[in-house]
Amino acid sequence: MHKRITRLATVGIAAAAVGVMLAGCTPANSNTTEDGKSKVVFWQQKFEDYQQDWFKAQVAEFNESQDEVEVELLVVPADTWDQKLKAAQAAGKAPDVKTTSYGNVKPMQATGQIANLSELMDADAFSDIAENIAPFVTVDDGVYAYPLLVEPSTVLFYRTDLLSAAGIDAPPTTWDELLDDARTLTKGDVYGMNIAQTAPDLGWSSWGLQYNAAGDFPLRGDWSEASADDPAYEDLAKFYQTLYTEKLMPQEATYPYADCSFFGEGKVAMSACGSWALGQLSANPDWAGVWENTAVAAFPSSDGDPTSPTSTLGGWTLTVDAKSKVQEDSAAFVQWLLADDDTDRLVDFFTATGFSKYPARVSVTDALAATPEAADNPFLATITEDIVPYAKAEPSYPWDVSLAFATSLEKAMRGGDIPAAMSEAQAAIEDVIEKQKLAGTGSD
Template sequence: MHKRNSRLMLAAVATAAAGTLLAGCAGGGGAPTTEDGKTKVIFWQQQFEDYQQAWFKEQVKEFNEQSDDVQVELLVVPADTWDQKLKAAQAAGKAPDVKTTNYGNIKPMQANGQLADLTEFMDESAFDDIAENIQPFVTVDDGVYGYPLLVEPSTVLFYRTDLFEAAGIDAPPASWDELIEDARALTSGDVLGMNIAQTAPDLGWSSWGLQYNVAGDLPLRGDWSEASADDPAYEDLALLYQTLYQEKLMPQEATYPYADCSFFGEGKVAMSACGSWALGQLSQNPDWAQVWENTNVAPFPSHNGDPTLPTSTLGGWTLTVDSKSKAQEGAAEFVEWLLADDTERLVEFFTATGFSKYPARTSVTEAVAATEEAGASPFLATITEQIVPFAKAEPAYPWDVSLAFATGIEKAMRGGDIPAAMAEAQAAIDDIIEKQKLAGAGG
């Protein structure tokens, strides 16, 4: 039994001895308890796919059945009401003890004092198992403020093997020059060579990995004192989008957002950039069976052909413990049990995703790869070995910065002068830095 379990047992006994009048409330300023003296932990989970809801529900049930001192109450909150409900709960002093939190929110929330440091409650070995390139996503100084469940690469290259063969192309492109060359060769009749994001809101997040790829960093760097959108390296990125769009190698209208791989599924494009989640979308639509049979994946090409440079960021979800929770130890116990303990529990989860999402723990990655189902997946090795290890974290700065930069990319894509568009992005980000007082907040 871990030390924290011993403490929780003593706390539960003490609470029970204090009398049933304290049950269900924060007696004496301590953690709320159930009628039988267990520490009550409220868990808010943002609503995801049906299989995820089923998995979380089953795991909470199993945890409660085996725990002597903690009882978890699960509330599933729809994504479109999440922010509103969470802010209201926080304002009323009723924030959940545990909640799902995306990587991009970890550092801003930690800076605002909203998250508990999990290293104070969980075994050190739990953190050693987090993949090396994912550890920085949840770490601030020596503290860890979220335990990761999964990662999703934001940019994977999907391509049609039958159309590649017909065009005489024997391998996916490795560089941006090859991507454009292949897109030209594949554009024929009603089929365009490529699909990629084309509106500022989609470009704002889908191009983060490509920004890293071409410039080695994002357009707001260091301590966020000044913008770097005028870095000449970004002109090559703008030129990639401009060439694909101006030569009509990609759809001219954003009928579908970037996160929706329907252009590819409907057979309208031979290649498509999309997130790993598109594997689930493509495989589950019976109308796209012929396309799916001829689908393969590869890392999105690097600007210079170097496969070790990032082309994707890793989005995904963690569980965090509220810094003001009166049940922090019980909440952390649940987090550790669910995400940092039994690998088979997580193997079940990732198998259910159809390998469209990927583990954040090294041991789980190895366990998933050893399963029979993984051996039958033609895509798992490519994504886990060639994309995930080189991907970067999403930026922690405000979304306005990403949108300002993407507005410049979109303007260039649609035919605007590239240096002028980047200069406008530079001015817009510098204005955001001043108005939102971002200088010195980064680093």
């Protein structure tokens, strides 16, 4: 009997010890800091270094400016973002606030992942969003993301010195002119042109040119039918194919499209890059020789019409998680950071970008234009007047659609049969429509 009691006592003590250990592992309340403030977790995707510096300084300033909310900033590298976010969502630990691209706002809204900010922020905050950008973040009457910036995904960068030396007076305005110029400029170790060449890059960087070729995307209207077999896309495929197979562009993707290093290193005379490359090129002292001969223009259109879109308007917003337990505090932080009446902190941000990114708010655009730095910037007018007004919104259909089209585009580019490649894209997109039940859900 005595032995049995001892055994029971041992088991009881062991169970209690395990209980105490487990209790010690579980935080009392993860939404509150030790000193009783409401804790907002903010994930920022890693961009250029100056952006990390800016976000870090702003978070510190916000935390010091009041005693109720503590924002905890975590910078997450872009290549691990998707899986880290999904793992956090699965574990119920998604960040309260996160950076979100325009293309993801509507898919996330459709699956209930992000909160309606128009219920959490002052109505005045939304009236200042530029008219052409508001639709990117609005679904019905709700605003689901607050925009920080826009940046055209396709801009033509060219070397004035190399073009002059080749007797070319002005940048090309049609695809045919671009091909001719690229042939002229391809000499020795320098290729005439550089453009995306892998499916993951083509998937998004060719959106503007897809629109330019056919007047719309391969999945359009209410997303009931695929349109990749539109003959107009064959011209686009031919354009890419000519550039690659005639060796007018680098033959291997040493750098991804978002990285404009081929141009910076002087290995190409012209390059398609996003406007963000202005910041990259100007910041590298080794590329000073290239930078002083750099100019930008709207990317050529198929028929030379300068008002026809050749670029999408990508960019970044902040969203609040639909399951966040501190939605109001999160929205208060977003409002303080991006929608404040005082535009100075955003003007500082856009000045730091080297005018490679552009405000989404009217008052910030005006304030920025009034700065002396803006007046001196040789690229600002080209991008804000010749490109941004005609750029299209990123399509909000699933990435699988874009990737299917881009995979066929890549096959064609590397010398594959163009109609066969487009038929493959058509079949693949129809498959996505059926399996992901897209028919009737589109509004592009």
